[in-house]
Amino acid sequence: MTRYKKQDPEITRRKFINVAMGTTAAVGTVSLVSALGTANPIFRLTPDKAPPVKGDVLVHASESKEGQPIKVSDLSDQLVRAWPMGKDKDGNNVIRKGDPNNILALYRFPKGQLVEPTKLDATVDGEIVAYSDICTHAGCSVSDSDQGDGMKCPCHSGQYDPKRGCKVTGGPPPRPLAQLPIKLEGEQLVVADFFATMPYPFLSETEWEKFKKEVEEQLA
Amino acid sequence: MNQWLDDRLHISRLNDKFLRKAFPVHHSFFLGEITLFSLIVLIITGILLALAYEPSNSLVVNSFDPGTATKPNLVPAAYHSALKINAMPFGDMLRRLHHWMANIMVAAAVIHMMRIYFTGAFKKPREINWWIGMLLMIFAALTAVTGYILPYDNYAYNTVKVVYAITASIPWVGDWVAQAAFAGKFPGDGIIPRIYGYHIMLLPGILLALTGAHMLIMIKQKHTQPQYAKRLAYKKIVGVPLITQQTPIMLILALMFTGLVMLFAAFVPVHPVEFFGPPSTTPINNIKPDWYLLWVFGALAIIPSFEFHLFGGLIGAEFVGALVLPGIVMGVMFAVPMFDRTDENQYYAENPTNHPVRLAAGVAFMAMMIVLSVAGYKPELISAGLLTTANANTILWILTFIVPAVSYFAVIGIVRGIRALREADERDALAHAHADD
Ligand code: FES
Numbered sequence: 001m002t003r004y005k006k007q008d009p010e011i012t013r014r015k016f017i018n019v020a021m022g023t024t025a026a027v028g029t030v031s032l033v034s035a036l037g038t039a040n041p042i043f044r045l046t047p048d049k050a051p052p053v054k055g056d057v058l059v060h061a062s063e064s065k066e067g068q069p070i071k072v073s074d075l076s077d078q079l080v081r082a083w084p085m086g087k088d089k090d091g092n093n094v095i096r097k098g099d100p101n102n103i104l105a106l107y108r109f110p111k112g113q114l115v116e117p118t119k120l121d122a123t124v125d126g127e128i129v130a131y132s133d134i135c136t137h138a139g140c141s142v143s144d145s146d147q148g149d150g151m152k153c154p155c156h157s158g159q160y161d162p163k164r165g166c167k168v169t170g171g172p173p174p175r176p177l178a179q180l181p182i183k184l185e186g187e188q189l190v191v192a193d194f195f196a197t198m199p200y201p202f203l204s205e206t207e208w209e210k211f212k213k214e215v216e217e218q219l220a
Numbered sequence: 221m222n223q224w225l226d227d228r229l230h231i232s233r234l235n236d237k238f239l240r241k242a243f244p245v246h247h248s249f250f251l252g253e254i255t256l257f258s259l260i261v262l263i264i265t266g267i268l269l270a271l272a273y274e275p276s277n278s279l280v281v282n283s284f285d286p287g288t289a290t291k292p293n294l295v296p297a298a299y300h301s302a303l304k305i306n307a308m309p310f311g312d313m314l315r316r317l318h319h320w321m322a323n324i325m326v327a328a329a330v331i332h333m334m335r336i337y338f339t340g341a342f343k344k345p346r347e348i349n350w351w352i353g354m355l356l357m358i359f360a361a362l363t364a365v366t367g368y369i370l371p372y373d374n375y376a377y378n379t380v381k382v383v384y385a386i387t388a389s390i391p392w393v394g395d396w397v398a399q400a401a402f403a404g405k406f407p408g409d410g411i412i413p414r415i416y417g418y419h420i421m422l423l424p425g426i427l428l429a430l431t432g433a434h435m436l437i438m439i440k441q442k443h444t445q446p447q448y449a450k451r452l453a454y455k456k457i458v459g460v461p462l463i464t465q466q467t468p469i470m471l472i473l474a475l476m477f478t479g480l481v482m483l484f485a486a487f488v489p490v491h492p493v494e495f496f497g498p499p500s501t502t503p504i505n506n507i508k509p510d511w512y513l514l515w516v517f518g519a520l521a522i523i524p525s526f527e528f529h530l531f532g533g534l535i536g537a538e539f540v541g542a543l544v545l546p547g548i549v550m551g552v553m554f555a556v557p558m559f560d561r562t563d564e565n566q567y568y569a570e571n572p573t574n575h576p577v578r579l580a581a582g583v584a585f586m587a588m589m590i591v592l593s594v595a596g597y598k599p600e601l602i603s604a605g606l607l608t609t610a611n612a613n614t615i616l617w618i619l620t621f622i623v624p625a626v627s628y629f630a631v632i633g634i635v636r637g638i639r640a641l642r643e644a645d646e647r648d649a650l651a652h653a654h655a656d657d
Binding site: 036039040041043061062063081097099100103133137138139140141142143146147149152153154155156157158159168170171172173174175201203204 | 524525527534
């Protein structure tokens with residue numbers, strides 16, 4: 001520190017340097033922040049990333065049977081994982097597994113076991129039901145509980161009851177798993193409509209509605 | 221040659237300033253050094269691994285199990301290169317060495333921090349180094365997490381998915397931040413290159429810079445002196461100089477330590493990528509983060525689900541459990557030097573029992589962390605029949621507060637007891653001293 005301070009009526013050297021440094025820092029920060037914008041790539045909706053849409057066929061997701069259409073006889077009260085399979089622009093089959101959040105959970109329960117709040121008119125005969133298999137908490141894939149009481153998410157032990165609309169019966173998930181309306185067409189299980197409620201990772205219904213519109217426009 | 225070098229580099233001046241820095245002689249002062257050695261070994265093994273690793277999540281044919289021509293077995297390139305590393309001579313061991321070193325670095329850093337806390341070495345003038353140390357811990361954890369993701373097996377995939385979801389749970393800006401951080405919607409085509417960049421460039425750079433600052437400040441401020449130094453030469457620096465005494469000690473320690481971890485790496489398997497397999501939609505049962513993040517995981521497991529909207533932003537259990545709560549914990553740790561009101565410079569490491577409140581608070585804090593970590597094992601506790609689904613959260617929440625409270629008062633009690641004994645001893649000694657006369 002200097003002991004003698006020079007009194008200068010004009011701008012002091014120190015002041016000048018401070019202002020210059022401040023300005024440089026500010027400009028530098030702003031330009032860095034603008035460069036950060038490039039970190040976030042544009043999202044292109046391709047057929048393999050589209051969510052399950054009307055007319056998609058449900059196919060097996062397990063490695064050994066991947067791509068084979070699911071038959072009613074394949075289903076039971078044990079979870080069966082499925083992908084929606086649609087068509088691309090040229091009419092070829094595409095399994096929509098480009099977005100892992102498209103994974104589905106299928107169950108078939110004896111008549112009468114599926115109850116509200118399951119949307120029964122979106123099931124096949126009140127027996128076969130399809131849900132998004134992605135936990136609404138942090139997006140892990142949900143399994144059958146080893147305790148035999150419904151479904152359990154391995155990540156933070158969220159629990160769901162697949163017979164009652166997959167409502168949350170334990171753990172941190174904020175919402176039930178989204179139910180996917182399905183119907184039987186000949187031998188094949190076919191998607192009848194978009195998810196009835198917003199699936200993971202959507203956080204608000206408006207966002208989900210907007211996305212549905214986008215999908216309809218893109219695939220039309 | 222010495223003369224030649226000295227003429228140019230003025231080694232004698234460096235010698236006076238740095239190379240003769242006195243190191244206190246006490247084993248607890250080695251903890252920081254062990255952390256440093258781990259970092260060095262991590263960098264060396266990391267470089268070797270990077271030479272053989274392919275940072276890409278594009279799909280390639282698995283050369284170990286190519287499948288058929290019509291149905292090739294496609295796996296992400298990063299995963300494939302992890303398999304190849306395992307197949308190299310000592311490749312698996314190299315991966316394990318890197319893994320164990322990372323764990324040990326964090327462990328040594330945690331114990332080092334405990335030493336600093338319990339002996340009051342964070343007090344003026346060393347507050348800045350406490351804060352830098354905290355940053356080092358945080359960035360070390362981030363580096364470890366990004367490293368976890370690189371093999372891109374199913375475990376890594378699930379991990380990064382949860383990390384992505386946690387980032388996206390930040391109200392208002394979460395979506396944008398998560399996409400910017402992980403190169404687009406999960407799992408973007410560029411996710412592995414992005415994380416590779418973090419893990420080998422950005423984060424190690426930050427770690428090295430912070431470590432440099434940490435050590436420069438330490439050299440400038442000098443170590444706190446152990447208690448015996450007070451008796452030996454009050455207000456003088458006591459210890460052995462870096463050159464020539466401390467250096468051989470350090471070398472021996474570094475080599476012994478590395479050797480030990482090598483043995484570990486040779487015999488204790490870790491993170492078997494073959495077992496987890498490539499990313500898939502089949503969940504892994506009972507997936508867990510590393511031990512030092514288990515408390516966050518535990519907090520997430522017992523936090524009840526809730527959601528509310530605030531000014532158009534969504535605030536959910538995930539955000540609170542995974543970001544707000546750890547934020548508070550980190551905040552408290554950052555604030556530790558601020559609780560100390562003394563204005564004098566601290567020269568000597570304090571005896572923890574002379575500061576019962578600080579000691580008890582520290583122990584209670586650690587107890588809470590342990591209970592939360594145990595809460596991370598909630599599914600196992602339920603499967604084992606110790607808790608039920610219905611009561612698990614309640615019991616774990618009660619324990620989260622009761623155990624720290626009990627340990628707090630227990631520590632205070634024990635310290636009182638020790639002091640009473642010590643005083644009695646002193647009185648005794650005094651009485652006998654008089655009797656001897
Ligand atoms: S992701 Fe399912 S409980 Fe957290």
